[in-house]
Amino acid sequence: MAKSRAETMEENRAKLIGAARKAFAEKGYAAASMDELTAEVGLTRGALYHNFGDKRGLLAAVVDQIDSEMAARAQQIGAETADDWDGLLAEGAAYIEMALDPEVQRIVLLDGPAVLGDPSLWPSQNSCLQVTRRTVEKLIERGVMKPLDAEAAARLVSGAALNAALWVAASDDPKGVLPKALEAFRALAAGLLAKPA
Numbered sequence: 001m002a003k004s005r006a007e008t009m010e011e012n013r014a015k016l017i018g019a020a021r022k023a024f025a026e027k028g029y030a031a032a033s034m035d036e037l038t039a040e041v042g043l044t045r046g047a048l049y050h051n052f053g054d055k056r057g058l059l060a061a062v063v064d065q066i067d068s069e070m071a072a073r074a075q076q077i078g079a080e081t082a083d084d085w086d087g088l089l090a091e092g093a094a095y096i097e098m099a100l101d102p103e104v105q106r107i108v109l110l111d112g113p114a115v116l117g118d119p120s121l122w123p124s125q126n127s128c129l130q131v132t133r134r135t136v137e138k139l140i141e142r143g144v145m146k147p148l149d150a151e152a153a154a155r156l157v158s159g160a161a162l163n164a165a166l167w168v169a170a171s172d173d174p175k176g177v178l179p180k181a182l183e184a185f186r187a188l189a190a191g192l193l194a195k196p197a
Helices: 007-025 033-039 045-050 056-078 084-101 102-116 123-141 150-170 173-190
Strands: none
Touching: 007 033, 007 045, 007 056, 007 102, 033 045, 045 056, 056 084, 056 102, 056 123, 084 102, 084 123, 084 150, 084 173, 102 150, 123 150, 150 173
């Protein structure tokens, strides 16, 4: 049975994202050749432009995929904790720790902001923010957190984790910076508790 046009387009899109993810991780965004990338998966530059508009659009799709995977991984780690507060801290810490992953470091935390701009405006970050906001709302309702504006608190917690990850990734000594970033993140978050820990 022949594939539909939509199936072929989705397959081509997945091939291009997979090849770009590999090329961006190995060579970085600037050095990755779109001609090599498309040839590797047996497609033309036209397929790339049709699906993503340009190289920047392809990077945006790759960043969205990886950042969404990071959020899912962090949420899974958070779900394994004893309560929502510990889960919120575990999610933030997991996101920061992922800055040591070479693919995450290069594509999401270094090239992504340099090419795509402010990460807090990325669709994947907004999805993560909404999950954090719902957790914060529950924690405020239960009296665990101070009665603050839930969106403001969620943005600050998410922003602290993101900025800590950016710092780790851009550091000359990511492994040395990581414990400092985690300690500061937890201390900042603890200031939101209704009763000091």
